[in-house]
Amino acid sequence: MRFLLCILIWIFFVGGLWAYTAQRDASLPKGTAPVADRDVLTGEYVLEITPGFSIDKDPFALSLDDAPQSPGLEVRLNGQALTVGSGEISRGKVIRITEGLTPTAGFNEFYVQASPPMSETHLDHGLKIRFLDRGSPVIDQTVWGSRGALVAGTVSFSLTAHKEDNHDH
Incomplete structure (x- = not known):
């Protein structure tokens, strides 16, 4: 039984x-069409990331000897990694990314992840994300991490083609 x-x-x-x-x-x-099938928009795009803390390499991340050293900041647009400078990233210093920004018409998403210093595990930390299209802000949000945790999050937005970019007059 x-x-x-x-x-x-x-x-x-x-x-x-x-x-x-x-x-x-x-x-x-x-x-919903896959990202590869949607129209890639052209424009003068700039991504600005301003950390409220000095970004360190994640001490818990898996590191391979032959892998390039990561600055401790990971940025992705629609799943594609964006190149971040390899220098030291300090509190309040704006990181400007202009290369590799290929948003599509419709829904887009940035993913950011940063590791705060081990000496500041008792503090909350934030990353200010600004995405500019021809000087005008499309996004102006802050991603937070609490009590020294990894600061990670997504910022979603939608874009449409500019009238001068649209060739269907």
């Missing part, structure tokens, strides 16, 4: 999980 009860419970849990995932996958919108 116990063996039969175990099989029924197993079928109930696994069947329920299967039904949940099938229902969830069916409810996803079908009209």
Whole structure:
């Protein structure tokens, strides 16, 4: 009897999980195009990141001997890594990124991750993120980390093509 009860419970849990995932996958919108299929916008884009702390290399990160040394700051636009200078990143110093910024028409997302110094584990830390399009701010948000934790987060935004960029006159 116990063996039969175990099989029924197993079928109930696994069947329920299967039904949940099938229902969830069916409810996803079908009209969203993959990022590679969307139009890449051209413009004068600048990403400014201002740390409220001196960024150190993450002491818990896996490091390989032949890998280049990371400055402790990771920035991604729609999953693609952006190049950050290899110098020291200090508190209040604005980091300007202009290369590799290829946003697409519609939804976009920046992911940032930075490691605060081990000596400041008792403090909350923030990274101010500003994304400029032709000098006008599109994003002006701060990503926070508490009590010395890794400061990581995403900042989402939407863009449309400028009238002069649109060739469908």
